[in-house]
Amino acid sequence: MVYRRALLQKSAFLLLGIMPLAGALLYALGYSLGLLGALGQGFTLRHWARLLQDDAFWRALLLSSLMAVSVCALSAFMALRLLPRLMPWWEKKRWRPIFYLPLALPPLVAAVLSLQFLGNSGMLARLATALGMDAAHFPALTNDPAQLGLGFTLLMLTFPFTLLVMLNHYKSAQLSELSDLAATLGASPAQIRRKLWAPVLLRRAAPTLLLSAVFMFGAFEAPLLLGRQYPAMISVYINQKFSRFNLDDVPLAYTATVVYALLLLSALAFFLHHQKQEKS
Template identity: 30%
Template sequence: MGKPGPEKQITPVTMHAAAQGEKHRRTTTPRLLLLLGPAVAIISVLFGGGLLLGLLQALGYRPQDGLVSLSFEYFAAVGADPYFFKSLALTFYISATSTAIAALLSVATALFMHFKAAQNRLLHFILQIPLTVPHLVVAISMFMLLTPSGLFSRLLCRAGIISSPAAFPLLVNDPFGISILTVYIWKEVPFITFMVLTVLKSMETELLEAGASLGATPMQRFRHIILPTIAPSLGSGCFIVFAFTFGAFEVPYLLGRTFPLTMPVWSYKNFSDIDLAARPAGIAIGIIIAATVIISLFFSQLLLNYSRNREARS
């Protein structure tokens, strides 16, 4: 039998250190709750209170009009409206398409920056620019650039590429939402890229080196090593982007068609209608949007927690 190793002795010093650590953990939680309490209370009142009031109005609770009974009448009316599915399909198409394209471009950009341009500060700076520009500013710029009377059409006309500005292809208020997708992709690629890049920087290189030494191709290393590593953070970022684009209003309002409308624009139209009877329907649409956003953020948080737990185990 092997010789037993020396047993770890528990000294008064180690016992005191353990007691101090346990005491620190016990006192940290109340202090943290005390520090976060005011901010959490304000957010809960503003967001939760507004959501609750909106839900009550969507259920028909309007005491100022003598309506105090709750009913799902407006939700049923919205769901029975044939326009609802057209609006839902358009909103889902814009959100899913922009998220998918942004995810693909983000993975490619993150891989290039990590393996080829890790020290390129200029590229990092350029990639951060879209994060600082509001969506509304980008939408207005896109409108001024891509409309038939915009800058690009005039430049192409001057260059003789097109006969007149009217011959410029329809990229704004078009059936496919090209300008809307362009705005979202330009804005969200840096966001997802930096989420993926953070995971790549913390990834151990031994697995990639072992795969290369065993003859694995770059595509095989990506599929079996890199992709499983970045998948939780990539999925979390995609859910966040999907939630934002699904509930965004200003970009489709400026660059979208008048029919069909996206869900947020349709909700706004109903809520701002001169007919006050249409307001509860608009709020009901807003509640549906909020529920979709909350579910997307819930899945995003699940993936983030999974990623953190896996990193802690490794």
């Protein structure tokens, strides 16, 4: 009875957890090698060669990586800087829901909000006009070449979560008591922040920050609404290739999916290795 149940439990995981993923990846790999799909005419590396020569693909990878790293680094920096000023409010239970409020915001709605605020006829442009600025001179902040609107939106999606993680770790690491001790021993507030809080909190929050970076790397809704078509972030790039009428783009989309999966696998392997080392 127990063995039968254990077998059923593993089968359920195999069927719903492993098989769809393995099926999707194997199909993508087969398609990318010309072995599967409507366009498959036998083994070929043509699609891989085309993808590796595609400037848009490399730019998408670069943009996604830069965006993921810079957004996570900036949100960690902001959380560390604001922590001492916000801690007294976090400790008062009645104010705590405020800190959780952004978690109730779906990414798509956050992207729509940025569009309504940063667009050419958005709230910021209206404010600038009310202050006497010529609307024609208001800088483009959505779908802009520097991807500022997109970066800002991703930062606003990541920062509240990073702040919550840091606030929780601050308490569990007993940093309040350690800070008092450091101050008694003559450390200045800046030294306490730099030499005590930053190393302890960044080390503890590292797995969460890495996972956040992985999520940001594959972000879709905000780049779709606020980013540019070229260069696009990797999710949007792959979605474009899948959705175009040009059938010759479909193998490229599957090949890019395989590359994305390999990159994700490397990041996860690094994350799990780090977790294992921490535990040991």
